[in-house]
Ligand SMILES: Nc1ncnc2c1ncn2[C@@H]1O[C@H](COP(=O)(O)OP(=O)(O)O)[C@@H](O)[C@H]1O
């Protein structure tokens with residue numbers, strides 16, 4: 001049996017149906033290269049979990065490297081300072097880029113910065129330290145970009161995943177730095193491309209008013225052709241074919257959701273145990289769909305198991321108040337007032353507010369717009385409606 005060419009939970013071997021998004025990134029990088037400066041506002045991709053944002057960004061990063069950019073990958077977190085992390089990531093990339101002795105003094109500076117601003121005990125006042133961090137972020141990016149540009153690269157491409165998770169001050173610093181790079185006459189060829197949950201639509205403008213100019217792009221469900229390609233192309237690379245019937249069954253089951261495509265492809269493969277020249281048939285897809293559903297069930301269960309009865313109450317109310325759509329991701333945001341109404345409490349209820357806050361912090365729900373809430377896992381609302389046992393709910397005494 002050939003090992004499965006599908007990758008549930010990892011970057012796919014073949015990124016299907018994202019040519020528009022990749023083109024937007026390519027265009028931004030081409031401008032950065034040509035102008036020798038940032039070449040536009042923040043370029044941002046948003047969507048629910050499992051829609052393929054990280055995969056898109058990873059592919060764009062490798063394209064950017066092929067296009068002659070020094071690249072750096074960052075992940076937004078609210079529990080670490082961005083500035084020292086960025087200095088470390090940049091220094092790793094610069095070492096890999098083999099600029100040799102030419103990078104030596106910058107590397108020295110970055111290492112110093114990582115130590116200096118990264119030490120929690122460093123006794124700077126909160127305000128001074130925010131300023132210092134902001135300056136460090138801007139200077140580190142500018143210096144790396146300038147060095148790259150001076151040595152056979154076009155500039156620096158920065159990829160920030162989970163942007164909405166980064167601290168407010170760090171989001172702000174990145175936006176301000178980019179603003180400066182856009183205006184710089186003598187050139188700071190830095191492009192910043194980020195991805196995150198739909199709450200990015202508020203997390204960006206909250207950080208800086210001019211963040212409103214961000215070029216926001218929604219990462220959507222895959223179309224039918226893309227689903228077919230996502231399944232067929234990796235199989236064909238190892239001489240295995242899917243019949244048309246099998247593909248149609250898979251398209252119907254996956255409903256455009258990239259994570260389902262990989263789970264289902266992987267499950268069908270495990271059942272078919274193909275050799276070169278083998279064919280994937282509808283019966284294999286049936287097994288694939290079942291095993292994908294089992295794996296999602298386990299994932300959803302484990303999310304639910306960690307919640308307190310009060311939090312489960314909230315989740316249940318939210319799932320029942322969620323307008324039902326046709327697809328797994330067409331679950332529209334629910335208003336806080338309709339959740340409160342479902343629970344039979346006032347919208348201002350403290351207990352409800354606390355549960356909401358805890359679920360937001362856990363990343364199980366998010367607020368894509370003011371007063372609205374949404375599950376971050378597509379399909380979760382429908383699953384909760386079917387599977388959450390009422391006996392697990394709080395009786396109001398916990
Ligand atoms: N364009 C795509 N084509 C095929 N599979 C994809 C695509 N985008 C994502 N996937 C798959 O979907 C799953 C989730 O992708 P990921 O990039 O982690 O999503 P996100 O970052 O939005 O949560 C992974 O298993 C990945 O392999």
Ligand SMILES: [Mg+2]
Nearest residue numbers: 053054055161
């Ligand atoms: Mg991701």
